[in-house]
Amino acid sequence: MYKLKKCALCGEETNLELSHIVPKMVIRMLKKTAAGNIRNSENPNIPAQDSEKHYMLCGNCEDLFSEKEKYFANTLFHPYIKKKKIKFDYDSKLFYFLTSLSWRSLYLDLIDFTENHVVGIDALECLISCEKIMKDYLLNNRNNIETIEHHLFFFDEIREIRGNTEMAELRPHVTFHRGITSYTFCFEDDGTYGTITNMMGIVLITLYKKGSREKWEGTEVLNGIGSIEAKDQKIISVVGNEFINILKTAQVASNSISEKQMGKIVENLKNKVDKIKVYPVFRDWQSDRKLNKK
Numbered sequence: 679m680y681k682l683k684k685c686a687l688c689g690e691e692t693n694l695e696l697s698h699i700v701p702k703m704v705i706r707m708l709k710k711t712a713a714g715n716i717r718n719s720e721n722p723n724i725p726a727q728d729s730e731k732h733y734m735l736c737g738n739c740e741d742l743f744s745e746k747e748k749y750f751a752n753t754l755f756h757p758y759i760k761k762k763k764i765k766f767d768y769d770s771k772l773f774y775f776l777t778s779l780s781w782r783s784l785y786l787d788l789i790d791f792t793e794n795h796v797v798g799i800d801a802l803e804c805l806i807s808c809e810k811i812m813k814d815y816l817l818n819n820r821n822n823i824e825t826i827e828h829h830l831f832f833f834d835e836i837r838e839i840r841g842n843t844e845m846a847e848l849r850p851h852v853t854f855h856r857g858i859t860s861y862t863f864c865f866e867d868d869g870t871y872g873t874i875t876n877m878m879g880i881v882l883i884t885l886y887k888k889g890s891r892e893k894w895e896g897t898e899v900l901n902g903i904g905s906i907e908a909k910d911q912k913i914i915s916v917v918g919n920e921f922i923n924i925l926k927t928a929q930v931a932s933n934s935i936s937e938k939q940m941g942k943i944v945e946n947l948k949n950k951v952d953k954i955k956v957y958p959v960f961r962d963w964q965s966d967r968k969l970n971k972k
C-alpha cells in the first residue's frame with residue numbers, strides 16, 4: 679500500500695484518504711454476487727475483503743471524483759451488470775470518470791516504473807507527460823487530454839475463439855466477469871502504451887500512444903455527449919496480449935491455492951449445491967466449458 683505525503687492530484691499536504699483504484703462499488707457488486715469468498719490473485723490463499731487501495735487523495739479531490747463515479751455507476755455499470763441495457767447514452771461526466779480511473783492507476787504505476795526501470799526512456803517520458811495532461815484536465819485546468827483515447831470493451835459471452843485455443847482453456851468468462859484488475863502496459867516495439875482496467879467484464883483501455891497497426895471499432899468514448907453499445911465491438915491490437923496476461927495471472931493464482939483452501943472452497947460450494955444456479959458465476963462456468971468443447 680502506498681502512503682503518499684501530499685495529495686497526488688492537488689498537491690496539498692494534508693490528511694489523505696484511502697482511495698480505491700477500482701471504485702468501491704465494483705468490489706461491492708462482486709461480493710454481493712459471489713458464491714464464495716472473493717480472492718486476490720496476489721495472495722489467493724487468504725479470502726480478500728477489499729480491492730487495492732492507497733493513501734493518495736485529499737478529501738476535496740475524493741469528492742471531485744465521487745460525483746463522476748456515481749454517474750458511471752448509475753448510467754453504465756449497474757445497468758450493464760444487471761443485464762438491463764446494452765446501449766448507453768452518456769455525457770462528458772463519463773469521460774471525466776474514465777480519466778480519473780486510468781490516471782489513479784498510471785500515477786501509482788509511474789512510481790514503480792521510475793524506481794525499478796520497468797520501461798524504456800521513451801515510454802517513460804510519454805507516460806509522465808500523459809499523467810500531467812490528465813491531472814490538469816482532472817483539476818479543470820484544461821478541457822481535453824490531447825490525443826489520449828479511452829476505449830470501453832464489454833466482455834460478453836464468447837462463443838468461439840479463432841486461432842487461439844490457449845485462451846479457451848484459461849476460463850475467460852469466470853476470470854473477466856468475476857475479476858477486478860488495473861495496471862499500465864507498454865508495447866515498446868509497436869509504440870502502444872496504455873492502462874487496462876477490468877471491472878467485472880467492463881474493460882477500460884486508455885491508450886496514451888497507439889501503434890500504426892491498431893484497429894479499434896465501436897469502443898471509443900468521446901469527450902462529450904455520445905453513446906456506446908455492448909455489441910459489434912472489434913479490436914485488432916497488441917492489447918490482446920494483456921487479455922491473455924490477465925487470464926494467465928488468474929490461472930497461476932488459482933493453481934497456487936493450497937489444498938486446505940481448496941477444501942474450504944469445495945465444502946462451501948457443496949453446501950450451496952441446490953442454490954448454485956442463482957449465482958452469476960454458474961453461467962460463466964458453463965460458458966467456459968462450452969468454449970473448451972469446441
Ligand SMILES: [Zn+2]
Nearest residue numbers: 685688736739
Ligand atoms: Zn487534493
